[in-house]
Amino acid sequence: MTPQDPRTTDSAMPLDPMPAKGAKESGGGARKATPDIIRPYGDTTGDGMVQVSFTLPVPHDKRAEGAALQLAAKMGLEPALLVHAKAMGPDFTFFVVYGSAKHLVDLREVKVVEREFPLLTPKDVNAAIKSRMRRKLVVVGACIGTDAHTVGIDAILNIKGFAGEKGLEYYREIKVVNLGAQVLVPDLVERARAEKADAVMVSQVVTQRDAHIHNTKAMSAAFREAYPAGQVPLLVVGGPRFEEGSAPKLGVDRIFGRGTTPGEVASYLVHELAQHKATQEKR
């Protein structure tokens, strides 16, 4: 097990006392045991203190302040302290409230979905491609079917990127071919072959009557038909309407949902393609 194994740094660790195979016993055992039930910490253990701010659509007056305290109580803040109220124009009021949250957190019930690959910086991605593949990683992307909304694919591929992260075009070791909107599946297959694509990325943003599912299935079928078994490029689809975990059903390798950043996609590509390479070498 590698030191990057996310479980070794998970805060819920004490709930899973089984030591990793081969891992050294921790030396001092100085780490304080975390209780299973916790509350927020303001300045004293167990005080439950939190701070929230929000706006209500009412003019600023006594009633508005009462309304803010009512909301705080319903949010479980007791006692709540209204520390700031300010009119936002004639029809709105902004509040800052401090209070003790009466809710308890049970750490045993916390479930964490782990990413199956480590998140790398662009620098690490470039270095990994360079050392493992010794050539550029080729990505061909498109919106297929009638979908003309390139927002998703552009957010991942264009240098401009998304959420403060640059798109794959920014990565020196990745060659990006973005075919844009309304690309026909046969054209996508042909272009992927011509470019010797390592990965094919398809975005489906606007969809009706499950068009995104039909399109994706048609795409994966076309690729499996056109390529010899085991040599199909990595098929990746993205869009807000795909179900997590439905990749095998759709015949693709990975699905990315809303809020995915280019860095996650790049890290995934490196993780997968390095693995593929390793298994291919074993054959």
Added chain:
Amino acid sequence: MNPLLDLDPATVRKARSLARKAGRPVVKLAQSHTTVSVERATLRLAGLSGADHERVPWVNQLVDRVREDVGLEHGVTTPVWDALRRGEADDLLTLAQKSASGSVSFRLPGGADATRARKAARTAVARGIRTIDKQRATRDRLIKRHGDPKQRPWIYLIVATGDIYEDIPQAQAAAREGADIIAVIRSTGQSLLDYVPEGATREGYAGTYATQENFRLMRAALDETSKELGRYIRLTNYASGLCMPEIATLAGLERLDMMLNDSMYGILFRDINPIRTFVDQRFSRQVHARAGIIINTGEDNYLTTADAVEAAHTVTVSQLLNEYFAKEAGLEDWQLGLGHAFEINPEIPDSFRMELAHALLARQLFPDAPLKWMPPTKHMTGDVFRGYLLDGFFNLVGAMTGQGILLVGMMTEAVVTPFLSDRDLALQNVRYVLGAAGGLTEDFHPPRDGFIQTRARQVLGEAVDLLDAITSEPGKAQLLEAIGDGTFGLMKRPADAGKGLDGVVERAPEYDNPAITMLEEGATK
């Protein structure tokens, strides 16, 4: 004002002359080509608007039909007004409709027919030019009546709901809270549409479509608010992407006051063909010059892709190029909202001093331009409290270095679209800093050869070196070679690739475009 930086005047002159040298071949290229969008913009000036039942604008239909019949090498207007003279239709709209159904054939007239067609085209296009002139006069009158903002920098706020009827009350509220300039962000992906959508629009993605009707509605609403507040509220949109010339034209016709308009942004960040961009760029800047519109350039984008310290000089180079292209197109200094941004990693020692040095360098290189100062985005982490502090320091640099236009930073940058309260907090931040420290320009004189002066000189030196390298590239248009090589923002954009290339046409010697002629002559008839 005493110069704050002690820049070597010879170096500054050299930087400008290198920018001219890099830019001139590109201008020649722009003068020898036209694009479908330039031709469509010309038809819009002649009054053609609207779209068919499939929402394809008539200007697109007409330009495409003319291109199929006789090509665009001679410009769209001569064959179009020749067809009108031959009685193919009573007016431009009918001609467009008939041509769409294939019942009009176009020809290239010769001799006296050509002269008469050109004259008729000029008369029609002149009406659009005069509308732009009238709108400019109206703006001047309204500014006189309501007044300019009391403080500098002017405060620039963004609204973007996707729905123009939601944008309007938000924009009015923002103006009441203190914004001097309202920018309506465009829907994602509009830059790659090769047509301008029609009508009032209520659905956009992360922004609202730029349409003539949306422009008109928002300007009318802000005119009301200007009257209410006793302060002329300026309206901003984006003249960029594949329809840049048309959007610039619509902005002139509907009295927008500022337009985002960068010479290289579309090439680098949207993969639009370089020649298409430079041709469209020149026409749109000529329209902006005529309309009295202030352009905002996009240098901040370089710093979001590259490191803000290492790439500081690319901002200066781009500002110099933008200045050259702008002035060549007839824009004056007061119309050049050259961009730059507060994007240095705050973890780096002396990051604030470097920000001051870079901002002062821009201020001193372009003393008469209303520089546009852009807030941090790259190092906004989601920690809204730290972000609020960073925005305060950003505002402080703006106040200390006499920036012209300040885009208000939001602590929720990269988290959510701003809440109502986020906007209010952001404006409080700006007001506090400008009120408390706006007068610092009077006291703040960086010491001779100190950190700030030295850093500014270093950046200017690197800018000159880069311009030197660009102008020593081989080939006829070195700047295009440099763009193809990946000199800017690490992206390689060759001149024979990119979106919109098929809309570029080399002009024939008889090419005629009455709009360009009148814009260059300053004529009204």
